[in-house]
Amino acid sequence: MEEKMTCIVCPRGCELTIVNAEDVSKMEVFNHLCIRGKHFAIKEKTNPMRTITATVKINDGKQNRLPVRTDGEIPKKVYMDIVDIINNIELKAPVKREDIIIENVLDTGINIIATKSVL
Amino acid sequence: MIYDLLIIGGGPAGLSVAKKAYETGIKNMLVLERDDELGGILNQCIHNGFGIEKFNKELTGPEYASLYIEDIEEKGINYLLGSMVLNIRDEGEYKVVEVASKEKGYLELKTKTVVLAMGSRERTRMMIQTPGTRPAGVFNAGLAQKYVNIDGYMVGKKVVILGSGDIGLIMARRMTLVGAEVLRVVEIEPYSNGLSRNVMQCLKDFDIPLQLSHTITEIKGNDRVESVVIAEVDENKNVIESTKEEVECDTVLFSVGLIPENELSTNLGVEIDNRTQGPKVNEKLETNIPGVFACGNVLHIHDVVDYVSDEAEQAADQVHKYLTDTQDICKRQIVLENSDDISYIVPQTIECKHSDIELKFRVRKPASNVRIILEDSEGNVLVNRKKWAVSPSEMEKVMIKGKMLEDIKGNLTLRLKAEE
16 A cells, blocks of 8 residues: 655655555655655654644743743654643743753653743 | 944844854944844744754754854844834945834944845735624734744634645644644645645644635624635636635634835835845845845745855855955846746846856746756756756755856746656
């Protein structure tokens, strides 16, 4: 069985063709312009991963919202659970860029970090 | 005092100009920014995908901005926040920049060179004339993005988005993550106007439908948006009446394109290109007014910030050459034209033949298996490159080698040719 998939690794967005998508051991990936596209397709068929970016409420700072992200990819299946956790945090300024906001979120081994300093 | 360089705008283009200009040896410069912080649009673009080309890392907008801002602080480059440029006057040898500053009041600053880096604004509902009432709940997508990501306001609960540009797609995901229901994204063209990765990770991941060849024909509601009427359009973009469907919602986001912000340029006497809505520039990114350069979204709309930084660095290099009298001066002018299947090309003119030149352009419609051909008035081919896919949502680039420009006859035309 042949399947089409858009690679999301970079803005180029290669339209991948995947042959034998139903069986990972026989799976073949075409039309990727770099090796990351192939890795993406295999991961997407086995355990799709995503990066989350969001904002959290921050008090007593120059701004009301602190932008944050996961410092690596998390399994797509816990995406919304992590978003819920992020949406319910409240912080106090100052926070510096790269400060860890939540350590090892939902036991994924991934941290939620600040992507900006709010003083 | 006369500045060597004034940079109008402290967004990605302005910051990249400042950093690079400093590295070429320009110290007597000032960045003018109307907002209360540097970084421009990057501050509200909290999603990732920035910096892959420049830093080989996937950064968020604020992170990409921080790398430049921290560098500018470290170098001690001067900037003035809360400072709106009202007018720029050309007084020959120097330019006068009129500024209204929160901190310093009204200023008239003299400078030898100016880099225009004001960015762009969103096209509005008024500009595309969407019929209906004028209730609360109608926003430009980028404005909604600022309310949600910076100010911390929720703009609505049941959202329809018109336009599938990247801002619209990113906001579809963002509104979903903050608890709104995004009913659909409606696009008048038969293809998406955003990067395909954004269709995948912002819509498909959240099962948000994308309706191509559809538009909003009416917005209803008195105090607040109550519904919109959505209809399919035919190939001439005429509404097919029988397909009209009313969709209940409380919010409509418009993501229908960006327009370079050139009021200052026009008042200064800079010639504007109707195709880009930005200044006409030569390969030095210099406008028709010597010493006035332009880069970033004020020049033409970019989709990847890394390319804005690249372009800004080229502008900074050219400012340095202008200030040190090492600019390549040539008497000829080659005009760059494009066929109808290409919507614009930058730069608009080429004067010199000494250095390699990067041409940037966009196609008008998606196409696959095409050749990009650049030829002079006598049909001599300078570039003939195969591309397996082109799309209006992605800026294309081609390089011309400096030595190829030596024997050009007349002007240059860029066109697409279908591959058999």
